[in-house]
Amino acid sequence: MHKSDKRAFFVLLSFLLVLSGCQAKQSAGETTRTEFVLGTVCALRIDKPNDAAMDEAFERLAQLEALLTVNKEGSQIDAVNAAAGKNPVKVGPEAMTIIKRGLHYAELSNGGFDPSVGPLVKLWGIGSDHARLPSKAEIDKAKALINYKDIVLDEAASTVYLKRPGMALDLGSATKGYAADEVRAILVRHGVKSGIIDLGGNILVIGKKDKRTPWHVGLQDPDAERGNYIGIASLDDCTMVTSGVYERYFIENGVRYHHILSPFTGYPVQNGLTSVTIITKKSFDADGVTTMLFILGPEKGMELAQKLGIDVIMLDDQKRIFMTPGASAYFKITDSRYKLVQQ
Numbered sequence: 001m002h003k004s005d006k007r008a009f010f011v012l013l014s015f016l017l018v019l020s021g022c023q024a025k026q027s028a029g030e031t032t033r034t035e036f037v038l039g040t041v042c043a044l045r046i047d048k049p050n051d052a053a054m055d056e057a058f059e060r061l062a063q064l065e066a067l068l069t070v071n072k073e074g075s076q077i078d079a080v081n082a083a084a085g086k087n088p089v090k091v092g093p094e095a096m097t098i099i100k101r102g103l104h105y106a107e108l109s110n111g112g113f114d115p116s117v118g119p120l121v122k123l124w125g126i127g128s129d130h131a132r133l134p135s136k137a138e139i140d141k142a143k144a145l146i147n148y149k150d151i152v153l154d155e156a157a158s159t160v161y162l163k164r165p166g167m168a169l170d171l172g173s174a175t176k177g178y179a180a181d182e183v184r185a186i187l188v189r190h191g192v193k194s195g196i197i198d199l200g201g202n203i204l205v206i207g208k209k210d211k212r213t214p215w216h217v218g219l220q221d222p223d224a225e226r227g228n229y230i231g232i233a234s235l236d237d238c239t240m241v242t243s244g245v246y247e248r249y250f251i252e253n254g255v256r257y258h259h260i261l262s263p264f265t266g267y268p269v270q271n272g273l274t275s276v277t278i279i280t281k282k283s284f285d286a287d288g289v290t291t292m293l294f295i296l297g298p299e300k301g302m303e304l305a306q307k308l309g310i311d312v313i314m315l316d317d318q319k320r321i322f323m324t325p326g327a328s329a330y331f332k333i334t335d336s337r338y339k340l341v342q343q
Contacts, residue, residue, distance in 0.1 A: 037061045038176060039071065040200025044183070046192045047207075053190035057183045061199075064179050067094055070118060070170055077169050081118060085165030090158055098174050099153065099160060101284070105292045106148035108304065113292035114263040118168025119145045126259040126268075127248035133257060139266035146263045177241065177287025180204040184283075201247070204239040204283045221335065222246045222274035222315060230315070230335040238330075239283040243290035244275035260294055271297040277313040278305075279330050285310070298322050 033054045034043040038061060044054060069075045076091045083089045091099075102115030119142040125131045134142075150163040162169070176199045183197050184204055194207040196215055205215040214236045218229030222244050233240055245268075248259040258268045276294045278286040289310065293301035298314055302322055305312040313331055314322040321333065321340045333340065 033058070035061075038065050038179060038199060039069070039172075040176075041198075042200065043198040044187075044195065046187060046195035048192065050190055050192070053187055053192060056190070057186045060182055060186060061179055064094060064175065064182065067092060068098065068171055068175050070121075070168070070172070077171060080160045080162060081168040084162035084167040088152070088154060088157070088159035088161035091160050092158070094178065095160070095171075096153065096155065096158060098171050098178055099151070099169065101174055101288060102171065103148055103151060103153070105288050108308075109292045109296055111148060111263060112295040113173075113288065114146050114148045115169050115171060115174075116146050116148055116151055116162070116167055117261060117263055118170040119166060120261050120263070120266060121170045121172075122168065124257070124259075124261060126250060126257065126261075131250040131257075133252050143263065143266045173243075173291040174284070174288035176200065176202040177239075177283040177285070180239065180283035180287075202239070202241050202283060202287060203235075205235045206237060208236050219277060219313065219331070220244065220246070220275070223319075230321075230338045231313075231331055231333040233279060233331045235279070235330065238279060238281050239286055240277060240279050241283060241286035241290055242275050242277040243294050246274070260291060262295055269295055272316045272318070273298060273301075273314055274317055275315045276301065279311045279313075279327060 030045060030047055031049050031051070031054060032043070032045040034041060035058050037058065042061060044057060046053060067076050070077050070081065072078065076095045080089045080091065099115060105113040106115065123134050123138055123142045145164060145166045150167060152161040152163065180197050180199050180202055184206060187195055187206060192206055194209060197204040203217055209215045214234040217233045217235055217240055219231050219233060219242070220226065221228040221230045243260060245258040245260065249256050260269045261267065262269045273294055276290045278290050280286050293305055293312065296304060298316060301314065302312065305324055311327040311330065312324050313327050315338070319338045321338050323331065323340060
């Protein structure tokens with residue numbers, strides 16, 4: 001079995017991302033730092049030497065991981081999952097905000113996106129050391145536990161209740177977006193005018209790279225090694241987030257099984273799409289939406305994207321690009337093998 005955990009983006013920056021531990025670098029004009037947190041490599045680059053800003057930003061990321069992860073005992077989400085079918089659990093404002101957003105996406109997609117997909121995610125284990133192909137009986141059992149309508153929120157009491165034993169939340173598709181916006185607020189409060197936040201491929205830029213030059217971010221070619229891109233986005237004070245079949249997957253008997261799972265089938269989504277990218281102002285408005293649109297597929301996904309007024313770039317396995325009109329203001333195709341499908 002071969003496993004891979006590839007980042008969604010290649011970022012045109014001068015600093016090196018380190019795969020473990022922490023690295024900090026400071027010069028007369030900027031500060032960069034990388035740490036492993038939220039289950040991925042997180043890298044920050046800002047326009048001035050400012051250790052206090054970096055310290056506060058990474059402390060916040062660690063705090064959010066401790067509150068929201070499903071992979072460690074003691075988190076609020078772990079407590080909600082452990083109490084499924086038993087009793088409501090009090091959570092903080094971060095968890096309540098993210099779960100509410102997940103339920104909103106679930107309503108928009110008629111359950112295509114579902115924050116109670118936890119049993120299915122755990123069963124497949126894609127991206128972990130225990131990734132495997134489950135049996136149909138196991139998948140059917142996990143699917144039966146997925147239903148966003150069985151998530152009960154009491155905002156007055158700040159509690160979350162999962163109605164049935166065995167249910168489980170998984171907020172991974174929205175947590176990084178929330179975290180990126182939190183980090184941005186911290187950095188801006190410290191006087192940062194220009195910077196880039198990279199939370200494992202979830203990119204948010206502050207201002208321009210310099211007074212006249214936007215940040216340039218390459219969109220990964222899903223069929224190539226990391227660092228091969230099909231186009232360049234020019235970004236100024238916005239975020240760019242992708243969900244792709246190449247991010248986390250394993251191969252068994254020649255078949256690739258990626259991490260974007262359909263609550264309807266219980267298997268990785270197979271609709272021809274290879275990646276979905278959203279460019280918008282707030283990262284929280286993009287994370288989760290990419291997954292939702294991916295699950296809906298190119299036709300329904302683009303229809304919903306245009307209804308919501310968000311800028312989207314979709315790639316499929318025929319090397320076609322589906323793009324909302326607004327995205328063309330940011331994105332330039334550089335790989336001639338990829339062809340734009342006019343909407």
